[in-house]
Amino acid sequence: MNKDGIVVLNPDYHFKNDRDRIVMYSKRKVSFDSSAEWVSYIHPMQAMILGLFTVPKSLKLHCKAIEKHFRLTPEEVETLIMPYVNNPTPVYTEIGSEKVLFPKNVLIPYSEIDDNCLMRYDFTMEDLKCDTVCLSQDRMHKAPHTLLFMLTNKCVTQCKYCYADRKTAYIPLTTKQILQFIDNAHALKVLYVDVIGGEVFCRKDWDAILSRLVEYDMTPSYISTKVPVTRNIVEKLYQTGYNDVVQLSLDSLDESILKEMIGCKSGYVEKIRNGIEWLQSYGYLLEIDTVLTRLNATKKQLQELYSFLKGVKNLRYWEIRIPEVSIYTPEEFASIKADREQLNEICRFVKEEIIPDSRFRIYLSSEALEEKFHAGKADDEYFNGGTCGILNDRLFILPDGKVGVCEQLYWHPQFVIGDLKKQSLEEIWSSDKALELFHLHRNLFETGSPCTECKILDSCNQRHRRCFVKTVKAYGINKWNYPDPRCQFAPVFNSNLRY
Numbered sequence: 150m151n152k153d154g155i156v157v158l159n160p161d162y163h164f165k166n167d168r169d170r171i172v173m174y175s176k177r178k179v180s181f182d183s184s185a186e187w188v189s190y191i192h193p194m195q196a197m198i199l200g201l202f203t204v205p206k207s208l209k210l211h212c213k214a215i216e217k218h219f220r221l222t223p224e225e226v227e228t229l230i231m232p233y234v235n236n237p238t239p240v241y242t243e244i245g246s247e248k249v250l251f252p253k254n255v256l257i258p259y260s261e262i263d264d265n266c267l268m269r270y271d272f273t274m275e276d277l278k279c280d281t282v283c284l285s286q287d288r289m290h291k292a293p294h295t296l297l298f299m300l301t302n303k304c305v306t307q308c309k310y311c312y313a314d315r316k317t318a319y320i321p322l323t324t325k326q327i328l329q330f331i332d333n334a335h336a337l338k339v340l341y342v343d344v345i346g347g348e349v350f351c352r353k354d355w356d357a358i359l360s361r362l363v364e365y366d367m368t369p370s371y372i373s374t375k376v377p378v379t380r381n382i383v384e385k386l387y388q389t390g391y392n393d394v395v396q397l398s399l400d401s402l403d404e405s406i407l408k409e410m411i412g413c414k415s416g417y418v419e420k421i422r423n424g425i426e427w428l429q430s431y432g433y434l435l436e437i438d439t440v441l442t443r444l445n446a447t448k449k450q451l452q453e454l455y456s457f458l459k460g461v462k463n464l465r466y467w468e469i470r471i472p473e474v475s476i477y478t479p480e481e482f483a484s485i486k487a488d489r490e491q492l493n494e495i496c497r498f499v500k501e502e503i504i505p506d507s508r509f510r511i512y513l514s515s516e517a518l519e520e521k522f523h524a525g526k527a528d529d530e531y532f533n534g535g536t537c538g539i540l541n542d543r544l545f546i547l548p549d550g551k552v553g554v555c556e557q558l559y560w561h562p563q564f565v566i567g568d569l570k571k572q573s574l575e576e577i578w579s580s581d582k583a584l585e586l587f588h589l590h591r592n593l594f595e596t597g598s599p600c601t602e603c604k605i606l607d608s609c610n611q612r613h614r615r616c617f618v619k620t621v622k623a624y625g626i627n628k629w630n631y632p633d634p635r636c637q638f639a640p641v642f643n644s645n646l647r648y
Protein backbone atom coordinates (compact mmCIF):
# COMPACT_ATOMS: atom_id res chain seq x y z
CA MET A 150 0.00 0.00 0.00
CA ASN A 151 1.32 3.45 -0.90
CA LYS A 152 1.34 5.34 2.38
CA ASP A 153 1.84 8.84 0.90
CA GLY A 154 -0.66 11.40 2.21
CA ILE A 155 -2.22 8.88 4.58
CA VAL A 156 -2.69 9.95 8.18
CA VAL A 157 -3.44 7.68 11.14
CA LEU A 158 -4.11 7.99 14.85
CA ASN A 159 -0.77 7.71 16.67
CA PRO A 160 -0.82 4.10 18.04
CA ASP A 161 0.92 5.27 21.23
CA TYR A 162 -2.39 6.79 22.28
CA HIS A 163 -5.19 4.78 23.83
CA PHE A 164 -8.79 5.55 24.74
CA LYS A 165 -10.91 4.20 27.57
CA ASN A 166 -14.45 4.98 28.60
CA ASP A 167 -14.66 6.80 31.96
CA ARG A 168 -18.50 6.74 32.09
CA ASP A 169 -19.12 10.31 30.95
CA ARG A 170 -15.88 11.17 29.14
CA ILE A 171 -13.08 9.37 27.38
CA VAL A 172 -9.63 9.06 28.92
CA MET A 173 -6.92 9.57 26.32
CA TYR A 174 -3.67 8.12 27.64
CA SER A 175 -0.28 6.72 26.75
CA LYS A 176 2.10 4.32 28.48
CA ARG A 177 5.42 5.07 30.14
CA LYS A 178 7.33 3.92 27.10
CA VAL A 179 6.28 5.28 23.71
CA SER A 180 7.44 4.24 20.26
CA PHE A 181 7.16 7.51 18.34
CA ASP A 182 7.61 11.18 19.14
CA SER A 183 4.64 11.01 21.52
CA SER A 184 3.82 12.39 24.97
CA ALA A 185 4.72 9.59 27.42
CA GLU A 186 2.44 8.83 30.40
CA TRP A 187 -0.19 11.15 29.02
CA VAL A 188 -3.64 11.35 30.66
CA SER A 189 -6.44 13.73 29.67
CA TYR A 190 -10.21 13.66 29.56
CA ILE A 191 -11.64 14.28 26.10
CA HIS A 192 -15.17 14.59 24.73
CA PRO A 193 -16.62 11.30 23.39
CA MET A 194 -17.29 13.03 20.05
CA GLN A 195 -13.63 14.05 19.78
CA ALA A 196 -12.61 10.49 20.56
CA MET A 197 -14.94 9.16 17.86
CA ILE A 198 -13.54 11.56 15.26
CA LEU A 199 -9.99 10.57 16.16
CA GLY A 200 -11.12 6.94 16.22
CA LEU A 201 -11.91 7.18 12.50
CA PHE A 202 -8.19 7.59 11.91
CA THR A 203 -7.51 4.03 13.01
CA VAL A 204 -8.34 3.15 9.40
CA PRO A 205 -5.50 4.30 7.14
CA LYS A 206 -6.91 6.74 4.58
CA SER A 207 -5.80 10.01 3.04
CA LEU A 208 -6.49 13.12 5.08
CA LYS A 209 -8.74 14.31 2.26
CA LEU A 210 -10.91 11.17 2.40
CA HIS A 211 -11.09 11.36 6.19
CA CYS A 212 -12.19 15.00 6.08
CA LYS A 213 -14.89 14.18 3.51
CA ALA A 214 -16.19 11.36 5.72
CA ILE A 215 -16.26 13.62 8.79
CA GLU A 216 -18.07 16.37 6.82
CA LYS A 217 -20.72 13.89 5.81
CA HIS A 218 -21.05 12.04 9.09
CA PHE A 219 -21.19 15.12 11.34
CA ARG A 220 -22.80 17.46 8.79
CA LEU A 221 -20.00 20.01 8.93
CA THR A 222 -18.58 22.37 6.31
CA PRO A 223 -15.08 21.71 4.88
CA GLU A 224 -13.80 24.78 6.80
CA GLU A 225 -15.24 23.49 10.08
CA VAL A 226 -13.62 20.10 9.54
CA GLU A 227 -10.28 21.71 8.75
CA THR A 228 -10.45 23.79 11.96
CA LEU A 229 -11.36 20.64 13.86
CA ILE A 230 -8.68 18.32 12.48
CA MET A 231 -5.60 20.30 11.49
CA PRO A 232 -4.45 21.20 15.07
CA TYR A 233 -3.92 17.47 15.70
CA VAL A 234 -1.95 16.61 12.59
CA ASN A 235 1.74 16.36 13.41
CA ASN A 236 1.27 18.83 16.27
CA PRO A 237 4.77 19.27 17.76
CA THR A 238 3.48 20.20 21.23
CA PRO A 239 0.32 19.41 23.23
CA VAL A 240 -2.74 21.42 22.17
CA TYR A 241 -6.12 22.15 23.70
CA THR A 242 -9.63 23.01 22.68
CA GLU A 243 -12.18 24.74 24.88
CA ILE A 244 -15.56 23.15 25.49
CA GLY A 245 -17.72 25.38 27.68
CA SER A 246 -15.60 26.30 30.68
CA GLU A 247 -13.33 23.25 30.34
CA LYS A 248 -10.03 23.05 28.49
CA VAL A 249 -9.61 19.71 26.74
CA LEU A 250 -5.96 18.81 26.37
CA PHE A 251 -4.42 16.65 23.67
CA PRO A 252 -0.88 15.28 23.57
CA LYS A 253 1.64 15.99 20.84
CA ASN A 254 1.51 14.25 17.44
CA VAL A 255 -2.05 12.95 17.75
CA LEU A 256 -2.40 12.20 14.04
CA ILE A 257 0.75 11.14 12.24
CA PRO A 258 1.76 10.10 8.71
CA TYR A 259 1.13 6.39 8.11
CA SER A 260 4.57 6.24 6.50
CA GLU A 261 6.12 6.73 9.97
CA ILE A 262 4.72 3.55 11.47
CA ASP A 263 4.98 -0.13 10.93
CA ASP A 264 1.78 -1.91 9.77
CA ASN A 265 1.86 -4.06 12.93
CA CYS A 266 1.30 -0.93 15.01
CA LEU A 267 -2.30 -0.84 13.80
CA MET A 268 -2.89 -3.90 16.01
CA ARG A 269 -2.33 -1.66 19.03
CA TYR A 270 -5.65 0.16 18.64
CA ASP A 271 -7.63 -1.42 21.46
CA PHE A 272 -11.08 0.19 21.35
CA THR A 273 -14.21 0.06 19.24
CA MET A 274 -16.56 2.94 18.41
CA GLU A 275 -19.04 1.34 20.81
CA ASP A 276 -16.50 1.82 23.65
CA LEU A 277 -16.47 5.56 22.99
CA LYS A 278 -20.21 6.13 23.56
CA CYS A 279 -21.30 7.99 26.70
CA ASP A 280 -24.87 8.89 27.70
CA THR A 281 -23.83 12.09 29.44
CA VAL A 282 -20.67 14.19 29.27
CA CYS A 283 -18.54 15.62 32.11
CA LEU A 284 -15.09 17.01 31.33
CA SER A 285 -14.18 18.40 34.74
CA GLN A 286 -10.60 17.82 35.89
CA ASP A 287 -11.54 15.61 38.83
CA ARG A 288 -10.75 12.04 39.80
CA MET A 289 -11.18 9.12 37.41
CA HIS A 290 -14.88 8.25 37.39
CA LYS A 291 -15.00 4.56 36.56
CA ALA A 292 -11.87 2.87 37.93
CA PRO A 293 -8.34 3.68 39.06
CA HIS A 294 -5.77 4.29 36.33
CA THR A 295 -2.85 2.61 38.16
CA LEU A 296 -2.46 0.22 41.09
CA LEU A 297 0.11 -0.41 43.76
CA PHE A 298 -0.01 -4.03 44.89
CA MET A 299 1.74 -5.17 48.05
CA LEU A 300 2.30 -8.87 47.32
CA THR A 301 3.38 -9.72 50.87
CA ASN A 302 4.56 -8.03 54.05
CA LYS A 303 7.21 -10.74 54.57
CA CYS A 304 10.80 -9.58 54.37
CA VAL A 305 14.36 -10.95 54.63
CA THR A 306 15.72 -8.18 56.83
CA GLN A 307 14.59 -6.33 59.97
CA CYS A 308 15.33 -2.72 59.05
CA LYS A 309 15.08 -0.34 61.97
CA TYR A 310 14.00 2.46 59.64
CA CYS A 311 11.29 0.33 58.01
CA TYR A 312 8.01 2.23 57.68
CA ALA A 313 5.87 -0.79 56.80
CA ASP A 314 3.19 -2.51 58.87
CA ARG A 315 4.74 -5.95 59.21
CA LYS A 316 2.73 -7.03 62.23
CA THR A 317 -0.79 -7.34 60.86
CA ALA A 318 -1.66 -11.00 60.33
CA TYR A 319 -3.70 -11.88 57.25
CA ILE A 320 -4.77 -14.68 54.94
CA PRO A 321 -3.05 -14.00 51.61
CA LEU A 322 -4.83 -14.01 48.28
CA THR A 323 -4.24 -17.22 46.35
CA THR A 324 -2.35 -17.23 43.05
CA LYS A 325 -5.64 -17.83 41.25
CA GLN A 326 -7.28 -14.86 42.96
CA ILE A 327 -4.36 -12.59 42.12
CA LEU A 328 -4.25 -13.65 38.46
CA GLN A 329 -8.00 -13.16 38.20
CA PHE A 330 -7.66 -9.73 39.73
CA ILE A 331 -4.95 -8.81 37.19
CA ASP A 332 -7.23 -10.05 34.39
CA ASN A 333 -9.99 -7.74 35.69
CA ALA A 334 -7.60 -4.80 35.98
CA HIS A 335 -6.50 -5.44 32.41
CA ALA A 336 -10.11 -5.51 31.22
CA LEU A 337 -10.60 -2.12 32.93
CA LYS A 338 -7.49 -0.86 31.07
CA VAL A 339 -5.52 -0.17 34.23
CA LEU A 340 -2.24 1.23 32.91
CA TYR A 341 0.21 -0.63 35.14
CA VAL A 342 0.48 -2.43 38.47
CA ASP A 343 3.46 -1.56 40.64
CA VAL A 344 4.36 -4.49 42.87
CA ILE A 345 6.01 -4.12 46.26
CA GLY A 346 6.57 -6.03 49.50
CA GLY A 347 7.77 -6.62 52.14
CA GLU A 348 9.81 -8.47 49.62
CA VAL A 349 8.29 -9.28 46.25
CA PHE A 350 10.57 -12.33 46.00
CA CYS A 351 9.21 -13.71 49.31
CA ARG A 352 5.95 -14.67 47.55
CA LYS A 353 6.55 -18.07 46.00
CA ASP A 354 4.44 -17.28 42.92
CA TRP A 355 6.03 -13.86 42.22
CA ASP A 356 7.16 -15.03 38.78
CA ALA A 357 3.65 -16.15 37.74
CA ILE A 358 2.26 -12.77 38.84
CA LEU A 359 4.96 -10.82 37.05
CA SER A 360 4.61 -12.94 33.89
CA ARG A 361 0.90 -12.08 33.74
CA LEU A 362 1.69 -8.37 34.12
CA VAL A 363 4.31 -8.61 31.36
CA GLU A 364 1.81 -10.44 29.12
CA TYR A 365 -0.59 -7.49 29.49
CA ASP A 366 2.12 -4.83 29.23
CA MET A 367 1.17 -3.68 32.74
CA THR A 368 4.62 -4.09 34.27
CA PRO A 369 5.92 -2.02 37.17
CA SER A 370 8.58 0.58 36.38
CA TYR A 371 10.94 -1.09 38.83
CA ILE A 372 11.17 -3.93 41.30
CA SER A 373 12.65 -2.96 44.61
CA THR A 374 14.44 -5.52 46.76
CA LYS A 375 16.75 -6.16 49.68
CA VAL A 376 17.04 -9.84 48.84
CA PRO A 377 20.54 -10.85 47.81
CA VAL A 378 19.37 -12.17 44.45
CA THR A 379 20.77 -15.47 43.24
CA ARG A 380 21.34 -16.72 39.72
CA ASN A 381 18.13 -18.70 40.05
CA ILE A 382 16.08 -15.58 40.92
CA VAL A 383 17.62 -13.57 38.07
CA GLU A 384 16.97 -16.37 35.58
CA LYS A 385 13.35 -16.64 36.70
CA LEU A 386 13.00 -12.86 36.47
CA TYR A 387 14.37 -12.95 32.95
CA GLN A 388 11.97 -15.72 31.98
CA THR A 389 8.97 -13.62 33.04
CA GLY A 390 9.93 -11.20 30.26
CA TYR A 391 10.45 -8.36 32.73
CA ASN A 392 13.30 -6.27 31.34
CA ASP A 393 13.21 -3.01 33.24
CA VAL A 394 14.81 -1.67 36.41
CA VAL A 395 15.74 -3.51 39.60
CA GLN A 396 16.17 -1.23 42.58
CA LEU A 397 18.50 -2.54 45.25
CA SER A 398 18.75 -1.25 48.75
CA LEU A 399 22.34 -0.96 49.94
CA ASP A 400 23.10 1.18 52.98
CA SER A 401 26.71 0.24 53.62
CA LEU A 402 29.40 -2.25 52.62
CA ASP A 403 30.31 -2.72 56.28
CA GLU A 404 28.49 -5.81 57.49
CA SER A 405 28.70 -4.92 61.19
CA ILE A 406 26.85 -1.67 60.46
CA LEU A 407 24.30 -3.45 58.31
CA LYS A 408 23.68 -6.07 60.98
CA GLU A 409 22.70 -3.31 63.41
CA MET A 410 20.73 -1.26 60.86
CA ILE A 411 18.86 -3.94 58.97
CA GLY A 412 19.41 -7.13 60.97
CA CYS A 413 21.02 -9.04 58.11
CA LYS A 414 22.95 -12.30 58.47
CA SER A 415 26.70 -12.86 57.97
CA GLY A 416 27.73 -12.99 54.32
CA TYR A 417 24.96 -10.56 53.25
CA VAL A 418 27.27 -8.00 51.60
CA GLU A 419 29.05 -10.67 49.57
CA LYS A 420 25.71 -12.07 48.42
CA ILE A 421 24.47 -8.59 47.44
CA ARG A 422 27.65 -8.05 45.39
CA ASN A 423 27.07 -11.38 43.63
CA GLY A 424 23.44 -10.48 43.02
CA ILE A 425 24.51 -7.24 41.36
CA GLU A 426 26.85 -9.24 39.10
CA TRP A 427 24.02 -11.56 38.08
CA LEU A 428 21.63 -8.71 37.39
CA GLN A 429 24.26 -6.95 35.29
CA SER A 430 24.99 -10.07 33.31
CA TYR A 431 21.31 -10.31 32.34
CA GLY A 432 21.29 -6.65 31.30
CA TYR A 433 19.04 -5.27 34.05
CA LEU A 434 19.20 -1.56 34.75
CA LEU A 435 20.02 -0.95 38.40
CA GLU A 436 19.09 1.74 40.89
CA ILE A 437 20.72 1.80 44.31
CA ASP A 438 18.93 3.20 47.32
CA THR A 439 20.78 4.19 50.51
CA VAL A 440 19.04 5.30 53.70
CA LEU A 441 21.04 7.53 56.05
CA THR A 442 21.13 6.78 59.78
CA ARG A 443 23.60 7.69 62.51
CA LEU A 444 25.49 4.47 61.69
CA ASN A 445 26.20 4.98 57.99
CA ALA A 446 25.95 8.76 57.52
CA THR A 447 29.72 9.13 57.58
CA LYS A 448 32.21 10.18 54.92
CA LYS A 449 33.97 6.82 55.12
CA GLN A 450 30.78 4.81 54.55
CA LEU A 451 29.55 6.89 51.65
CA GLN A 452 32.97 7.13 50.03
CA GLU A 453 33.24 3.32 50.14
CA LEU A 454 29.79 2.91 48.62
CA TYR A 455 30.56 5.49 45.94
CA SER A 456 33.84 3.75 44.99
CA PHE A 457 31.99 0.45 44.71
CA LEU A 458 29.15 1.91 42.63
CA LYS A 459 31.62 3.39 40.15
CA GLY A 460 32.26 -0.17 39.03
CA VAL A 461 28.58 -1.11 38.59
CA LYS A 462 27.51 -1.23 34.96
CA ASN A 463 23.94 -0.31 33.98
CA LEU A 464 23.59 1.94 37.03
CA ARG A 465 20.73 4.36 36.40
CA TYR A 466 21.21 6.31 39.59
CA TRP A 467 22.08 6.25 43.26
CA GLU A 468 19.54 7.72 45.63
CA ILE A 469 20.63 8.74 49.11
CA ARG A 470 17.69 9.38 51.42
CA ILE A 471 16.99 10.76 54.85
CA PRO A 472 14.20 8.64 56.34
CA GLU A 473 11.11 9.92 58.15
CA VAL A 474 9.94 8.45 61.44
CA SER A 475 8.21 5.08 61.14
CA ILE A 476 4.54 4.85 62.18
CA TYR A 477 4.79 1.23 63.28
CA THR A 478 8.24 1.00 64.93
CA PRO A 479 9.10 4.50 66.22
CA GLU A 480 11.35 3.25 69.05
CA GLU A 481 13.56 1.23 66.70
CA PHE A 482 13.75 4.19 64.36
CA ALA A 483 14.80 6.47 67.23
CA SER A 484 17.67 4.11 68.09
CA ILE A 485 19.39 4.69 64.75
CA LYS A 486 18.19 8.18 63.85
CA ALA A 487 21.01 10.57 62.92
CA ASP A 488 20.98 14.09 64.30
CA ARG A 489 20.68 17.24 62.21
CA GLU A 490 24.33 18.19 62.58
CA GLN A 491 25.55 14.83 61.31
CA LEU A 492 23.12 14.91 58.40
CA ASN A 493 23.95 18.48 57.40
CA GLU A 494 27.61 17.57 57.31
CA ILE A 495 27.07 14.44 55.22
CA CYS A 496 24.73 16.24 52.81
CA ARG A 497 27.37 18.91 52.30
CA PHE A 498 29.95 16.20 51.64
CA VAL A 499 27.74 14.44 49.08
CA LYS A 500 26.83 17.71 47.32
CA GLU A 501 30.32 19.15 47.24
CA GLU A 502 32.63 16.18 47.02
CA ILE A 503 30.76 13.23 45.54
CA ILE A 504 28.16 14.58 43.12
CA PRO A 505 30.56 16.87 41.16
CA ASP A 506 32.92 13.92 40.64
CA SER A 507 30.29 11.39 39.64
CA ARG A 508 29.66 10.04 36.16
CA PHE A 509 26.30 8.60 37.17
CA ARG A 510 23.29 10.44 38.55
CA ILE A 511 23.02 10.83 42.31
CA TYR A 512 19.89 12.10 44.01
CA LEU A 513 20.16 13.38 47.52
CA SER A 514 16.67 13.39 49.05
CA SER A 515 16.94 15.56 52.11
CA GLU A 516 13.34 16.89 52.32
CA ALA A 517 12.99 15.40 55.81
CA LEU A 518 15.62 17.92 57.03
CA GLU A 519 13.92 20.84 55.35
CA GLU A 520 10.32 20.11 56.34
CA LYS A 521 8.59 23.09 57.96
CA PHE A 522 6.07 22.26 60.70
CA HIS A 523 3.48 24.64 62.14
CA ALA A 524 4.30 26.93 59.24
CA GLY A 525 2.14 29.84 58.12
CA LYS A 526 0.23 32.64 59.76
CA ALA A 527 -3.16 32.30 61.42
CA ASP A 528 -4.93 34.15 58.58
CA ASP A 529 -3.33 32.11 55.76
CA GLU A 530 -5.88 30.22 53.70
CA TYR A 531 -3.85 27.04 53.52
CA PHE A 532 -0.56 25.64 54.73
CA ASN A 533 2.50 24.92 52.62
CA GLY A 534 2.94 21.39 51.41
CA GLY A 535 2.26 19.19 48.43
CA THR A 536 -1.09 17.94 47.22
CA CYS A 537 -2.32 14.55 48.34
CA GLY A 538 -3.46 12.41 45.42
CA ILE A 539 -5.32 9.68 47.29
CA LEU A 540 -8.27 8.27 45.37
CA ASN A 541 -7.49 10.48 42.40
CA ASP A 542 -6.38 7.77 40.01
CA ARG A 543 -4.65 5.09 42.11
CA LEU A 544 -5.48 2.39 44.66
CA PHE A 545 -3.34 0.37 47.02
CA ILE A 546 -3.97 -3.38 47.20
CA LEU A 547 -2.96 -5.25 50.35
CA PRO A 548 -1.79 -8.89 50.24
CA ASP A 549 -5.11 -10.21 51.59
CA GLY A 550 -7.15 -8.36 48.96
CA LYS A 551 -8.13 -5.46 51.23
CA VAL A 552 -7.97 -2.19 49.35
CA GLY A 553 -6.37 0.88 50.85
CA VAL A 554 -5.70 4.37 49.58
CA CYS A 555 -2.04 4.99 50.37
CA GLU A 556 0.88 2.62 50.80
CA GLN A 557 2.03 3.97 54.14
CA LEU A 558 -1.40 3.65 55.76
CA TYR A 559 -1.55 -0.11 55.18
CA TRP A 560 -4.45 -1.76 57.08
CA HIS A 561 -5.40 1.39 58.98
CA PRO A 562 -9.16 0.78 59.44
CA GLN A 563 -10.11 4.30 58.40
CA PHE A 564 -8.31 3.92 55.09
CA VAL A 565 -9.28 0.39 54.07
CA ILE A 566 -12.11 1.06 51.65
CA GLY A 567 -12.93 -2.37 50.29
CA ASP A 568 -12.11 -6.03 49.87
CA LEU A 569 -11.37 -7.65 46.51
CA LYS A 570 -12.58 -10.99 47.86
CA LYS A 571 -16.08 -9.50 48.05
CA GLN A 572 -16.19 -6.54 45.66
CA SER A 573 -14.96 -5.60 42.22
CA LEU A 574 -12.39 -2.88 41.67
CA GLU A 575 -15.05 -0.67 40.08
CA GLU A 576 -17.41 -1.09 43.06
CA ILE A 577 -14.68 -0.17 45.52
CA TRP A 578 -13.57 2.82 43.44
CA SER A 579 -17.08 4.28 43.40
CA SER A 580 -18.13 3.20 46.91
CA ASP A 581 -19.53 5.69 49.44
CA LYS A 582 -16.43 5.20 51.56
CA ALA A 583 -14.10 6.11 48.67
CA LEU A 584 -16.14 9.18 47.79
CA GLU A 585 -16.38 10.34 51.40
CA LEU A 586 -12.62 10.05 51.82
CA PHE A 587 -11.82 11.68 48.49
CA HIS A 588 -14.10 14.65 49.15
CA LEU A 589 -13.05 14.76 52.82
CA HIS A 590 -16.58 15.23 54.05
CA ARG A 591 -16.92 17.33 57.21
CA ASN A 592 -18.32 14.40 59.16
CA LEU A 593 -14.89 12.72 59.00
CA PHE A 594 -13.63 15.38 61.39
CA GLU A 595 -16.33 15.24 64.04
CA THR A 596 -14.55 13.14 66.65
CA GLY A 597 -12.60 15.67 68.63
CA SER A 598 -10.27 16.84 65.89
CA PRO A 599 -9.12 20.48 66.14
CA CYS A 600 -9.97 20.67 62.41
CA THR A 601 -13.68 20.86 63.31
CA GLU A 602 -13.09 24.30 64.84
CA CYS A 603 -11.07 25.49 61.85
CA LYS A 604 -12.55 28.33 59.80
CA ILE A 605 -10.84 27.15 56.62
CA LEU A 606 -11.74 23.45 56.91
CA ASP A 607 -13.62 23.44 53.60
CA SER A 608 -10.98 25.23 51.58
CA CYS A 609 -8.24 23.10 53.19
CA ASN A 610 -10.09 19.94 52.18
CA GLN A 611 -10.81 21.13 48.65
CA ARG A 612 -7.11 21.75 48.10
CA HIS A 613 -6.25 18.22 49.28
CA ARG A 614 -3.22 19.51 51.18
CA ARG A 615 -3.57 17.20 54.13
CA CYS A 616 -1.23 14.18 54.34
CA PHE A 617 -2.76 11.55 56.58
CA VAL A 618 0.57 9.75 56.88
CA LYS A 619 2.25 12.81 58.36
CA THR A 620 -0.70 13.35 60.68
CA VAL A 621 -0.57 9.79 61.98
CA LYS A 622 3.18 10.08 62.47
CA ALA A 623 2.69 13.24 64.51
CA TYR A 624 -0.33 12.29 66.65
CA GLY A 625 -0.72 8.50 66.49
CA ILE A 626 -2.87 6.01 64.60
CA ASN A 627 -6.19 7.06 66.16
CA LYS A 628 -5.73 10.77 65.52
CA TRP A 629 -5.70 10.46 61.75
CA ASN A 630 -8.23 13.33 61.41
CA TYR A 631 -6.05 15.79 63.34
CA PRO A 632 -4.43 18.68 61.47
CA ASP A 633 -1.50 18.03 59.19
CA PRO A 634 1.68 18.78 61.22
CA ARG A 635 2.70 21.42 58.64
CA CYS A 636 -0.49 23.35 59.34
CA GLN A 637 -0.31 26.60 61.31
CA PHE A 638 -3.09 25.36 63.64
CA ALA A 639 -1.55 21.95 64.37
CA PRO A 640 -1.34 21.15 68.10
CA VAL A 641 1.87 19.97 69.79
CA PHE A 642 3.01 16.61 68.37
CA ASN A 643 2.99 13.36 70.32
CA SER A 644 6.17 12.14 68.62
CA ASN A 645 9.46 13.57 67.51
CA LEU A 646 9.12 14.25 63.79
CA ARG A 647 11.95 16.70 63.61
CA TYR A 648 15.62 16.27 62.94
Ligand code: SF4
Binds near residue numbers: 617
Ligand atom coordinates in the same frame (compact mmCIF):
# COMPACT_ATOMS: atom_id res chain seq x y z
S1 SF4 B 1 -1.58 10.48 52.50
FE1 SF4 B 1 0.43 11.50 52.35
S2 SF4 B 1 1.82 9.87 51.65
FE2 SF4 B 1 -0.28 9.16 51.25
S3 SF4 B 1 -0.71 9.80 49.14
FE3 SF4 B 1 -1.44 11.44 50.48
S4 SF4 B 1 0.27 12.90 50.61
FE4 SF4 B 1 1.09 10.96 49.83
Ligand code: SF4
Binds near residue numbers: 531600632633
Ligand atom coordinates in the same frame (compact mmCIF):
# COMPACT_ATOMS: atom_id res chain seq x y z
S1 SF4 C 1 -5.34 20.79 58.64
FE1 SF4 C 1 -7.19 21.19 59.90
S2 SF4 C 1 -6.64 22.93 61.18
FE2 SF4 C 1 -5.14 22.86 59.49
S3 SF4 C 1 -5.97 24.23 57.91
FE3 SF4 C 1 -6.69 22.16 57.46
S4 SF4 C 1 -8.70 22.02 58.46
FE4 SF4 C 1 -7.63 23.78 59.36
